[in-house]
Amino acid sequence: MKPLEHAAAFGTIDGELSVGGLPLSRLAARVGSTPFFAYDRGLLDARVERLRSVLPARVELSYAMKANPMPAVVQQLASRVDRIDVASGLELRTALDTGIRPESVSFAGPGKAPAELRQAVAAGIIVEVESPTEIERVIAAGDELGLTPVVALRVNPDFAVKGSGMRMGGGPQQFGIDAEQVPGLLAEYASAGLDVRGFHVFAGSQNLDAAIIAEAQRRTVDLVSGLAEHLAAPVRYLNLGGGFGIPYTERDRPLDLEAVASALHELVDGPLSERLPEATPVIELGRYLVGECGVYVTRVLDRKVSRGRTYLVVDGGMHHQLAASGNFGQAIRRNYPLVVGNRVEASEDDAVTVVGCLCTPLDLLGDDVVLPDADIDDLIVIFQQGAYGLTASPTAFLGHPAPAEVLV
Template identity: 80%
Template sequence: MKPNEHIARFGTVDGELQIGGLPLSRVAARVGSTPFFAYDRGLLDERVNLLRSALPERVELSFAMKANPMPAIVQHLAGRLDRIDVASGLEMQTALDTTIRVDRVSFAGPGKTPAEIRQAVAAGILIEVESGTEFRRVLAAGDQLGLTPNVAVRVNPDFAVKGSGMRMGGGPQQFGIDAEQVPAVLREYGTAGANVLGFHVFAGSQNLNAAIIAEAQRRTVDLVSSLAEHLADPLRYLNLGGGFGIPYVDKDRPLDLDVVAANLHELVDGPIAERMPQASPVIELGRYLVGECGVYVTRVLDRKVSRGKTFLVVDGGMHHQLAASGNFGQAIRRNYPVAVGTRAERASAEAVTVVGCLCTPLDLLADDVDLPTSDIDDLIVIFQAGAYGLTASPTAFLGHPAPAEVLI
């Protein structure tokens, strides 16, 4: 998608990009300093409404908090979605501080500490066990607390999802219990004092290919259907994962949600209803829910020309928005959509490179991009910044202040 398409999605006011209906300069004045992350509440609601209208009514929507654990966003989504998934003790506490019911919170991820497990058991949270060791720790916590833990088994499937930005299933994985080992694990622990509700299969993330996502969902339903035969009680929790991607660079094309939705309707009305009638199908999304509602805003501190190349030096950088910089040079770097927020309606007039304030050439936010002519104090906007931005970046690197976050 082109930057102009992102500008159109947010809209403009008085020639500036708008966030939540306010001109960007007013948002910056309210925040009081740059850089900052701003999230548009209206766009967030639009995405939730889009999913609700497209997906089967029976499908429950879960927010993977790891994508953006800002408390205001979590609070906002808690009143609009069916579930929240957490991956740490701090995220668990953030979820418990919302109005969502505790039995609608799930806790996934390898390496849960015994203290976190006890906290989850005490709260009544659904724990998605990733190993036999975790299962034993959950049972021990239940014994110590005099409670029956709620458990789902996270399964490492025997298939991989092609086209995912990050593969999280198939082959050897730190995530989940290998599918072929699940029956033995259930025989050993499944009736030992836990309420085993079902399974979670998450095969990959950031996928823009609807056909591949649909195939993964079909294979997941077949796999879980066979594993459900080893449960002591009927399967009630069927987490199909998510993996819905968003476009980050020019060549990316948005996910065709209609194709994914049509496949889910067939699965819900067909094999799920026939083989697992008591199951609640869950789609767990993070990036797809919040990624496109957010921008990273940083101010031009200096404009300089070095041997014919124009640089805009800004007060932000990779310590806040690591992914846009190329993840410390570990990936092939491509420009995220970028705009001059204070000149959003002006035509591009020059090629510039936007760099941050850190002492490394890796601190690169946009390389050789066409933008309107910009100067000191203009606000540069990086789009697609609502997911895996601030909390997925090395904020302590070089000791610069943390940016603000606002939901408007």
Template identity: 80%
Template sequence: MSPHEHVTAFGTIDGELRVGGMPLSRLAARVGSTPFFAYDRGALDARVDLLRAVLPERIELSYAMKANPMPAVVQHLATRVDRIDVASAGEMHHALDTGIRADRVSFAGPGKTPAEISQAVAAGIIVEVESTTELRRVIAAGDELGLSPQVAMRVNPDFAVKGSGMRMGGGPQQFGIDAEQVPEVLAELAGSIDILGFHVFAGSQNLNAEIIAEAQTRTVDLVTELAELLPTSLRYLNLGGGFGIPYTERDRPLELERVAENLGRLIDGPIAARFPEASPVIELGRFIVGECGVYVTRVVDRKVSRGRTFLVVDGGMHHQLAASGNFGQAIRRNYPLIVGTRAADAGGEGVSVVGCLCTPLDLLGDDVELPADADIDDLIVIFQQGAYGLTASPTAFLGHPAPAEVLV
């Protein structure tokens, strides 16, 4: 998607980008300093509404908090989704502070400590175990606390998902228990604890509807085999997520309707027939929040070096590692960016937008077209900044102040 398409999605007021219905210059004045992240509440609602309208009614929507744990964002989404997925004790406490029911919170991720597991069991949230060690720790915590833990098993499938930004299943993985090991684990330990069901998450940031549909179909087939080994009925079926968003001009948006059609067939067919007590869960983070946020940074210097123009901004990769290309991109490509106070102006000059860090890796826009008179004090806006931004970046590098975050 081009910068123009993103400008259209957010809208403009008198030529300025609008975020949360507010002109960018007024929003910047209200925040008081740059850089900052701004998340559009209306855009978040529209995203959830889209998912509710397109996905089958029986699907439960879980928000993966790791994508954006900003308190106001999580508080707002807790009123709009069915579940929240967390990946640490800190995120768990934050999720419970929203008032969501504990049994609507799931705790995934490798390396859970005994203390974290004990807290999760005490709170009554669903612990998605990633190893036999974690499963034994859950059993021990339940015995010590005199509680029946809520537990599901994360399975590392015997298939991989092509086209994902990050592969989370198939082959050797730190995530989940290998599918071929699950029968042995269940035979040894399932009698000691009530296993609610399974979680299979094969890959993230995928824009190919056919590949996602195939992965979901294979997931249902795999879980059907494994569920035969459970001593009780399957009540929890987390199909993962992995729905991607476009970050560069070459990316095409995910055809959500095609994914939904396949999910409808699975739910009305094998899921309804074999797992009548289970509500299937789709776990999404980036797809919900990613397109709903912007990163705003101010130009502090304009310089020309051997014919190349640089706009130096007061932000950079310490706040937005992904936009710099250092968050897993095999080939660096520009995220869409504009001069936000002149959102309607066409580009007239190729410039490089760089941050304030002492490294050439601090590159936010490489030879991007911006208005030819872009200069000091202009506000540069980078789109697709609602997910894996501030908390996925090296904020302590060089000791610059942390940016503000606002939900508008």
């Protein structure tokens, strides 16, 4: 997708990008300083509504808070989704502060600290255990508190998903319990006083191929159907993961959500209903819910020419938006969509390189991009910034102030 296509999703007012119905210059004045992240409340709601309109009614929608834990965003989504998934004690507290029912919160991730597990058991949420050690710690917490821990087993599947941005299942993994170990563990802890609700299988993230996602969901149901035979009670909770991707570069094509939904309808109405009739299927999404609803706004501090190349030096950079810079040079870097936000509709005829204010050549936000003629005080906007932005970046690097975040 091209930058102007992303701009069209937000809208423009008098030639400026608008977020939440506010023209960018007015929004910047309201925030008081740049850089900042802005999230569009209307786009968040629209994304949830679109998912609701195509996914099977039986499927519950869970928000993976790790994508964007800003409290206002979590509060906005808490009343619109069915569940929230957390990955730390702080995220758990943020989720419970929304007023969502504890039984609608799940806690996944390797290396949960004993204190976090005790907190989770006390709250009555679903703990998605990822190792025998976590099972032992959950049992100990339940004994100490006089409570029956509610758990699901996160399973490392015996298959891998191709085409994912990050593979999180198949082969050796720090995530989950290897599928072949699950029957033995269920037998070992059958009388340990656990309320085992079901399973969580997440094989990969940031996938733009509908057929691959559908295959992963089908294979997940096949896998869990076999594991369910080793449970004393019927499977009541089946987290199918998510992995729905969003387009970050011009060569990326948006995920065909209707194709994913069509395959999921067939799966839910067929094999899942036949084999696991009491299971509530859950789709857990983070990036797909919030990623396209946010922008990162930074101001041009300097325009300079070095041996024929024009640089726009901005007041933000990789310390706020690590992914757009190429993750400390560890990935093949491609430009994220960006525009001159206060002059979106001006003609594009100026090839420039947009860099941040840090003392490293890795602080690169746009390499040889064609923009309207931009100068000092113009606002550069990077799209697809609603997920894995601020909290996934090295904000302490070089000691610059943290950017603001606003939900409008």
